[in-house]
Structures are given as structure tokens and as C-alpha cells.
Amino acid sequence: MRARPPLLEIDGLNVHLGTPRKRILKDVGLALRAGETLGLVGESGSGKSTLAKTLVGVHRPSSGSVRFGGRDCLLATGKERARLRREIQYVPQDPYSSLDPRRTIGETIAEALDPRHPRVPTYRQRIVELLGLVRIDGSALDRYPRQFSGGQRQRIAIARALAVEPSLIIADEITSALDLSTQAEVLSLLADLKRSMGLTLVFVSHDLAVVRSISDSLLVLLHGEVVEYGDAHEVFEAPASDYTRTLIASAPGAPGFSLD
Ligand SMILES: Nc1ncnc2c1ncn2[C@@H]1O[C@H](COP(=O)(O)OP(=O)(O)OP(=O)(O)O)[C@@H](O)[C@H]1O
Ligand SMILES: [Mg+2]
Secondary structure (H helix, E strand, O other): OOOOOOOEEEEEEEEEEOOOOEEEEEEEEEEEOOOOEEEEEOOOOOOHHHHHHHHOOOOOOOEEEEEEOOEEOOOOOHHHHHHHHHHEEEEOOOOOOOOOOOOOHHHHHHHHHOOOOOOHHHHHHHHHHHHHHOOOOHHHOOOOHHHOOHHHHHHHHHHHHHHOOOOEEEEEOOOOOOOHHHHHHHHHHHHHHHHHHOOOEEEEEOOHHHHHOOOOEEEEEEOOEEEEEEEHHHHHHOOOOHHHHHHHHHOOOOOOOOOO
């Protein structure tokens, strides 16, 4: 029997940005199967968000290929492109700016459910269900983003992404702005959703300890290059690069970790 093809497959991806143009991603390649979580790690400026945004069509690569569900994303036009935009959902880091402050969270989720007729009464039941998935009481749907905490807002952003029923969610540093216990809450929520809904996830973080708990595979970027890529467990057991070894040794909880 042939193994299932990956849901997402990236090959030889190069992305240049800015003026003058600078090569930000260098020959990046990876493959992700449905239901699995890829941890994408690297220091600030290593290119994690650039990779994430390239996947949702914000940046256009100068070369390489991105295949999703066996189809070439870079060649997609019209309806196919619009469908890809729904199938791959991006959840950004900042829970303060990612939700429209003038809309109730019910309106925001209704818009994700039906952009043309975002009527809250029509979709009330589904909105309540989606909020329930991220452990927010449905009675809060008439409230505005400012009435929620950072962690709650981040969970609302996840509910909005889930409303679209995407095949892939890219979570870009979504726990970085949160305190430790709220961070743990969001992580455990994602782990639950992964189990219950078979969610496929790219989880971006500069913190190796955070991705460890949730990732099946792990990719480490350094200056736009892949310095490590493989099964998460194996990477932690036997990292291939010195850079990853340093990251592991300096992660909180690691044997060699020290605060001085
Ligand atoms: N639109 C842009 N135009 C020009 N350069 C850019 C642009 N976006 C990002 N860069 C540059 O690309 C490099 C990678 O940035 P990117 O935001 O992808 O890093 P990151 O790994 O997400 O960092 P962080 O952990 O701080 O979020 C940086 O040097 C950044 O300055
Ligand atoms: Mg980033």
C-alpha cells in the first residue's frame, strides 16, 4: 500500500523581500501529513513568519514549489486561490490587533462562517458551538474584543479560524504574548483540538520548550535556512546541528539550563 501523500509539501522554496531585495528564505523544504503538527522554531528574524505568510499567499516565492492537497498553490488562480485561502488559516501573534475592535466576537465569527451574509442570529447556534470548542461561554458572543483577556482573545482568534473549517492552521507565535499559565491553557486547548478534530497544524515559536509539547515533527530555521528537520522526538534525542543542540541545552528545564 502506498503511504498517504503529504497535505503540505514545500520544495526548494526561496523568498526575497524588501528593497533592495534580500534573500529571506533559502531552499526551504518540508512535508506535513494531515493530522500532524509541525513545530517551526528559530530566533527572531530567522524567517518563520515569512514562511508562514508565504503559505497563505502574502509573499510570493522567487522559486520553489508549494503543494497543498496535491495541488500547486503557486499556480492557483481565481476560485482555486479563494478556496486555498479558506483551507489554510493563519492565526497571528497579536491577539489585540487580529480581532476587529468594532465588531462583537459573534459578528467576527459570523463573518468567517459566511462573509456575504454575516448575520449573527442566523448562525447563533454554530457560533456558540465554536466558542465552546475554545472554552468561551457562548453567552459572551455580543461582547467586544476589549472585554476579553489576551488568552481569551487568542482563543477567539482560533475559533474564527476553525469556523472556516480549514485543513491547515498556521499558528504564528500565538502564545508568545501570554503569561505562562495562559500559554499552557492555549497549548492544551490546541492539543485537545488536534486529538478531537484531527487538526493539522504549523506551530511557530521561538521557544523550543513550547513546541516540544505539541509537535510531531520539528523544523529549525537559522537565517532563513533549515538547519534541522525531522521527527520531533528524534530531534530532541539526537539533534543533527550544533545550533539545535545549543537551543535544547538552553531551554528551560534542560539539564544544562541555568539562569546566570
Ligand atoms: N516585508 C518585508 N520586507 C523586507 N524584509 C522583511 C519583510 N518581512 C520580513 N523581513 C525580514 O526578513 C527576515 C525574517 O523576518 P521574519 O518576520 O520572517 O522573522 P521571524 O522568524 O518571524 O522573527 P520573529 O521571531 O521576530 O517574529 C528579517 O530579517 C526581517 O527583517
Ligand atoms: Mg515572526
